[in-house]
Structure formats: C-alpha cells, structure tokens
Amino acid sequence: MFLLPWLIGFFGLTLGPTLASLYLSFTDYDLLTSPRWSGLENYEYAFFHDRRLGNALSVTFTYVLWSVPLKLTVALLLAMVLDRSVRGVAFYRATFYLPSLLGASVAIAVLWRQIFGAQGLVNQMLFLLTGMKGPAWVAHPDYALTTLIVLAIWQFGSPMIIFLAGLRQVPQDLYEAASMDGASGWRQFRKITLPLLAPVIFFNLVFQTIEAFKAFTQAYIVSGGQGGPVDSTLFYSLYLYEEAFANFRMGYASALAWLLLVIIAIFTAIAFATSKYWVYYEDEGR
Amino acid sequence: MADLELRQVVKDFGNLRVIHGIDLKIDHGEFIVFVGPSGCGKSTLLRMIAGLEEISGGDVMIDGQVVNDMPAARRELAMVFQSYALYPHMSVRKNLAFGLETMKVPKPEIERQVKQAADILQINELLDRKPGQLSGGQRQRVAIGRAIVREPRIFLFDEPLSNLDAELRMQMRVEINRLHRRLGSTMVFVTHDQVEAMTLADRIVVLRAGRVEQVGSPLELYNKPDNIFVAGFLGSPRMNFLPGTVDRVEGHRGEILLAGGQRLTTEFSAPPKAGEAVTIGVRPEDLVPVPETDAVLIGEVTIAEQLGGETYVYVTLPDGQSATVEIKGQARVRPGDRLHLAFEDGKFHIFGSDEKVIRRT
Numbered sequence: 001m002f003l004l005p006w007l008i009g010f011f012g013l014t015l016g017p018t019l020a021s022l023y024l025s026f027t028d029y030d031l032l033t034s035p036r037w038s039g040l041e042n043y044e045y046a047f048f049h050d051r052r053l054g055n056a057l058s059v060t061f062t063y064v065l066w067s068v069p070l071k072l073t074v075a076l077l078l079a080m081v082l083d084r085s086v087r088g089v090a091f092y093r094a095t096f097y098l099p100s101l102l103g104a105s106v107a108i109a110v111l112w113r114q115i116f117g118a119q120g121l122v123n124q125m126l127f128l129l130t131g132m133k134g135p136a137w138v139a140h141p142d143y144a145l146t147t148l149i150v151l152a153i154w155q156f157g158s159p160m161i162i163f164l165a166g167l168r169q170v171p172q173d174l175y176e177a178a179s180m181d182g183a184s185g186w187r188q189f190r191k192i193t194l195p196l197l198a199p200v201i202f203f204n205l206v207f208q209t210i211e212a213f214k215a216f217t218q219a220y221i222v223s224g225g226q227g228g229p230v231d232s233t234l235f236y237s238l239y240l241y242e243e244a245f246a247n248f249r250m251g252y253a254s255a256l257a258w259l260l261l262v263i264i265a266i267f268t269a270i271a272f273a274t275s276k277y278w279v280y281y282e283d284e285g286r
Numbered sequence: 287m288a289d290l291e292l293r294q295v296v297k298d299f300g301n302l303r304v305i306h307g308i309d310l311k312i313d314h315g316e317f318i319v320f321v322g323p324s325g326c327g328k329s330t331l332l333r334m335i336a337g338l339e340e341i342s343g344g345d346v347m348i349d350g351q352v353v354n355d356m357p358a359a360r361r362e363l364a365m366v367f368q369s370y371a372l373y374p375h376m377s378v379r380k381n382l383a384f385g386l387e388t389m390k391v392p393k394p395e396i397e398r399q400v401k402q403a404a405d406i407l408q409i410n411e412l413l414d415r416k417p418g419q420l421s422g423g424q425r426q427r428v429a430i431g432r433a434i435v436r437e438p439r440i441f442l443f444d445e446p447l448s449n450l451d452a453e454l455r456m457q458m459r460v461e462i463n464r465l466h467r468r469l470g471s472t473m474v475f476v477t478h479d480q481v482e483a484m485t486l487a488d489r490i491v492v493l494r495a496g497r498v499e500q501v502g503s504p505l506e507l508y509n510k511p512d513n514i515f516v517a518g519f520l521g522s523p524r525m526n527f528l529p530g531t532v533d534r535v536e537g538h539r540g541e542i543l544l545a546g547g548q549r550l551t552t553e554f555s556a557p558p559k560a561g562e563a564v565t566i567g568v569r570p571e572d573l574v575p576v577p578e579t580d581a582v583l584i585g586e587v588t589i590a591e592q593l594g595g596e597t598y599v600y601v602t603l604p605d606g607q608s609a610t611v612e613i614k615g616q617a618r619v620r621p622g623d624r625l626h627l628a629f630e631d632g633k634f635h636i637f638g639s640d641e642k643v644i645r646r647t
C-alpha cells in the first residue's frame with residue numbers, strides 16, 4: 001500500500017502522458033481541433049520526406065559524438081588531478097564543480113552568446129592578440145555547433161565528481177604493487193585505473209549520451225530558439241520543440257519524441273551489449 | 287640477489303619523525319626480519335627501501351648504489367603486501383605475468399616463468415581464476431608468486447601472514463623458509479610477531495619507536511638481549527622481570543637485594559653503583575623448582591596451565607609480583623601450592639636503571 005502514491009504518480013505523471021503521446025504520434029493534432037487518426041503518416045514523413053529532420057539528426061549526432069567523449073576525457077583528467085593533489089579538501093572540489101552548475105543554467109548560455117558573439121570577449125581577445133577579426137562564433141553556421149560543443153565540455157562537473165568517487169574506490173596499494181612491478185604511470189593508468197573505473201566510465205557514457213541526445217537549453221538560448229544560423233544548431237529536441245509549439249504539429253512532434261526514444265534505446269542497448277567485453281565488475285569474478 | 291645498506295636513514299611525516307637515523311647492512315642472500323610493536327616504523331622503513339616512501343635523510347643503497355631518488359618501478363625489487371594487493375580485474379595468470387609483461391619479456395618466456403612460479407607455490411589450478419574467487423591463503427600464494435616471477439634483486443614482505451589463521455600462518459612460514467633456501471635471494475620481512483621473527487630470520491632487527499634496539503641472529507637476541515625491551519619482546523611466555531636493588535659492589539662482583547628480601551651474589555659486565563635500582567630478568571624455562579634450601583624465590587601458585595608437553599605455572603611472589611615458570615612435562619602443581627624456585631645454572635640477566643644489560647647469562 002505504501003507504493004500507492006508512487007503508483008499514482010507513475011501512472012498519472014509518467015505512464016499516462018507517455019501512452020498519450022504514443023497515441024498522438026499516429027494522429028494529426030494542432031491543439032485547436034481534436035486529434036485525427038492518420039496511421040503511419042507521421043512516421044512515413046519523418047523517415048522519407050523530412051529534410052530538416054535529417055539535418056537535425058546530423059547535428060545531434062555530431063554533437064553527441066564530439067561532446068560526450070571530450071567531456072568525459074576532460075572530466076576524467078580533472079578528476080585524476082583532483083584525486084592526486086588535494087585529497088580531502090572539499091571546498092576546492094566544490095569550486096571545480098561550480099562552473100558546471102552554472103554552465104547548465106540559462107544564464108551562462110546567455111553569457112556564452114556575449115563571449116562568442118561578433119563583439120564578444122573571445123574576438124576582442126583574438127583581436128588584441130593577433131589583430132585578426134574573428135567571426136561571430138555563435139552566429140556563424142561553421143562555428144555555432146563547435147561553440148556549443150565547447151560549452152558542453154565545459155559542463156564536466158557532474159561526470160567529474162562521479163569519476164572522482166570512482167577513483168577513490170581504487171585501492172592505493174594496487175598502484176604501489178604496480179610500481180613494484182615496474183609499471184610506469186601511463187601503464188598504471190591503462191592497466192589499473194581504466195579497467196577498474198570501467199563501470200563508472202560506462203555509467204557516465206550512457207548517462208551523458210542520453211543527456212546529449214536530449215540537449216536543448218543551450219541551443220535554444222544561443223540560437224534564439226530557431227536552431228540557427230541556417231539550422232546549424234538545430235538539435236533534435238529543438239526541432240521537436242519547434243514542431244510542437246511553433247508549428248503546432250503535436251502529432252508529428254509526438255512521433256519525433258518516440259523516434260528519439262527509440263534512438264536512445266538502441267544506443268543504450270548497444271552500450272550494454274558491448275559492456276561485457278570491457279566493463280569489469282568487482283563481484284562478478286569472471 | 288643484492289645487498290642492501292641503510293645509512294643514517296631518517297623519515298619525517300611533516301613535523302613528526304618516525305625513523306630516527308637507522309644504520310644497517312644486509313648481505314647477499316640474507317633473510318632479515320624487522321620486528322617491533324605496531325607503529326614502530328617497520329612498514330615505513332620497508333617502504334623506503336621499496337621506493338614507495340620518500341627518504342627524508344640518509345641513504346638507501348642497493349649493491350653499493352644510492353637509490354634514494356630512483357623510483358620504485360626501477361629498483362627491481364618485489365614486495366608482498368599485507369593486503370595482498372592483487373589486481374582484482376586480472377586472472378591469477380595475468381597477475382603473475384604483469385611484471386614480466388611490463389618488462390616486455392617474450393611471451394613463451396613469460397609462460398615458462400609463470401608456470402614455474404605456479405609449480406613452486408602449487409597454484410596451477412588457480413591460474414584462470416580471479417583473485418575474488420580465492421581464499422586468503424591462496425591469495426597470499428599468488429601475491430608471493432607475483433614476487434617470485436619477477437626475479438627481483440630483493441624480496442620485501444610487509445606482514446604477509448597477519449591476515450591468515452594460525453594454522454595457515456605456520457604453513458606459509460614453512461613455505462617462505464623453503465622458498466628462501468631454494469631461491470637464495472635477499473629477503474626483508476616485516477612482522478610484529480616474534481615467533482615469525484625467530485623462525486624465519488637469519489638476523490633479526492628489533493625496532494622500537496623508529497630506532498634499532500638490537501640486531502643479531504634469533505638465538506643471539508634470545509640469549510643475550512641488550513636491553514629490557516628486546517628481552518621482553520622475544521620469547522613466549524615473556525621473560526620475568528623482578529625488581530631489585532644493588533646492595534654492595536666490589537670490582538665486578540656485587541650483591542643484589544631482591545624485592546622479596548632474598549640476596550643474590552653475582553658478577554657484572556658493567557658494574558652498577560651501590561643503591562641503584564636494577565631489574566633481574568629470567569626466562570620462564572630458567573626458573574626451576576628446587577629444594578627449599580637452594581631457593582632464591584618462593585612463589586605461591588595461582589594457575590597451572592597444562593599443555594601436555596610442558597606446564598606453565600603462574601606464581602605470586604611475596605612482594606606481590608607475579609612470575610611465570612615453565613616446567614617440562616606434566617607438573618603436579620595446584621593453585622595454592624608453594625614453589626621454591628632458583629635460576630637455572632645462573633641463567634639470568636640484570637638490567638641497570640637505564641634498562642641496558644649489566645649482566646649477561
């Protein structure tokens with residue numbers, strides 16, 4: 001019985017809307033008139049006719065493929081530096097985490113626009129240092145996505161904290177044993193740190209990838225909600241949002257949402273399927 | 287195989303000095319045991335030799351070469367850790383091979399060495415398991431195997447047996463002994479267990495609070511301890527210590543008044559002053575029951591422990607002190623009995639007020 005509130009919440013807030021959107025994805029629905037059944041039309045359009053969707057997918061995949069590995073690498077490197085240098089200094093660690101929290105917030109995205117804009121900080125620096133006149137980074141189709149990837153990497157805080165916790169779990173004497181075995185720092189990293197951290201890396205990878213697929217806020221703010229310039233930052237979720245709330249094609253937006261869910265599910269399944277080849281779990285004793 | 291020399295080695299942790307200038311020479315093939323109570327700096331000293339702990343002062347020399355600044359990875363030593371420190375994600379085979387792979391030894395050679403080590407330690411069946419699937423004793427074998435495979439210049443052991451139960455511990459002790467004879471390597475072994483020290487060592491180094499108290503073969507230390515600490519640390523049951531006062535001194539001879547009122551005439555190697563408080567040390571097996579007329583001490587039996595082969599009798603002396611008497615065989619004594627005791631063949635030690643020995647057996 002104590003599950004009841006949870007059950008109500010689950011069915012009312014999660015399962016209900018989910019099923020509703022599944023239904024809507026087979027309809028035409030503009031919020032004003034009632035949904036009209038259209039069968040697989042939405043999916044057919046998405047798969048075969050929607051150019052902007054193709055672009056959105058390409059942008060999103062590019063974003064995921066670059067931002068996730070780079071972010072995790074930065075997070076791991078910083079976690080290792082932290083683990084080694086300042087054992088037990090909580091405040092210092094908190095200050096590292098801070099930019100990430102801020103970065104996630106809307107404020108920093110607005111700030112980002114200032115920094116990377118045509119008259120932004122970056123260009124002023126560039127001008128001062130080299131005399132070159134830089135482009136408006138977020139307003140230029142060639143650089144806007146790169147800029148957003150950099151912004152994503154900047155939010156290394158939460159994977160870093162998780163890495164740090166993982167590093168703490170690796171017994172110090174393993175490193176000592178390895179150095180007695182003649183192993184250099186790099187070999188210790190490859191043969192001890194990485195394999196023992198694999199479950200944490202796996203978790204971060206899956207989690208961050210899902211987050212990246214769903215990325216929305218930064219692109220929305222930086223591009224003024226358009227996915228511009230020239231759709232170069234038209235993330236999947238941004239496109240979905242546009243379809244739903246700018247063009248009021250709720251049925252089609254629902255279909256897009258379900259496609260994204262399937263894409264994420266496929267990716268996650270791949271990650272889990274391959275994990276048994278590279279993720280070692282302590283209790284498994286393979 | 288290598289020799290090892292410590293010269294005025296010092297270790298500070300911040301402001302805290304834990305190793306106070308230790309000098310020691312260890313020869314090729316020697317089995318050296320560092321023994322001392324917990325916290326005396328045994329592990330720290332061993333880790334400084336290993337290269338896992340920085341050296342704050344003095345020199346550590348291996349084969350005549352100062353290695354103070356040489357990283358652990360390049361010293362070519364092997365260490366067996368108290369925690370075993372096996373790589374949990376690697377099979378036993380991989381654990382054993384790790385050091386050789388690091389050295390880029392050819393595969394067939396690695397296989398041969400791993401097999402040989404596995405044979406020596408009888409862990410052939412375990413090679414494909416992970417450490418998590420092994421018992422404590424098996425892990426210990428793997429940890430030792432990992433050290434053997436590397437053919438190190440010196441073996442270092444940090445309390446490797448302390449996590450094993452009593453029987454396994456004895457068994458591994460015998461095996462380590464055999465291993466040493468077989469390999470003939472220099473080994474440094476740290477323990478707080480005096481039995482391990484006595485049974486394994488060619489020479490024992492007794493440490494106390496970061497200083498060397500005495501160095502010598504097990505029997506040298508047992509028979510001729512330099513001070514009360516060493517005398518009390520080695521031997522089980524512990525040596526009895528009886529307070530006394532120097533009554534008269536003439537040259538190297540003198541008379542001591544025991545706390546119980548008896549007198550003891552003896553010779554000193556380093557004569558004390560008359561009136562000095564001294565401690566008489568006598569091992570339980572050297573305190574023997576005698577006829578009343580020969581008695582040096584009289585004790586009342588409180589407990590008699592029958593171990594079958596010998597009997598430990600705990601007695602209370604007239605001054606309230608207690609003492610342990612070890613009697614061969616199954617002695618017929620009961621609580622309340624009065625025992626007349628003397629020192630076997632003059633086998634007793636006297637320690638001056640500075641705790642240093644002034645009369646040896």
Ligand SMILES: Nc1ncnc2c1ncn2[C@@H]1O[C@H](COP(=O)(O)OP(=O)(O)O)[C@@H](O)[C@H]1O
Nearest residue numbers: 299302304322323324325326327328329330331
């Ligand atoms: N990393 C460290 N930092 C500060 N003090 C330490 C450290 N390691 C050991 N010590 C101190 O040095 C002394 C010797 O420790 P240790 O060598 O581990 O003793 P043992 O192995 O003989 O039990 C102890 O008082 C211990 O508290």
Ligand SMILES: [Mg+2]
Nearest residue numbers: 328329330445
């Ligand atoms: Mg220790």
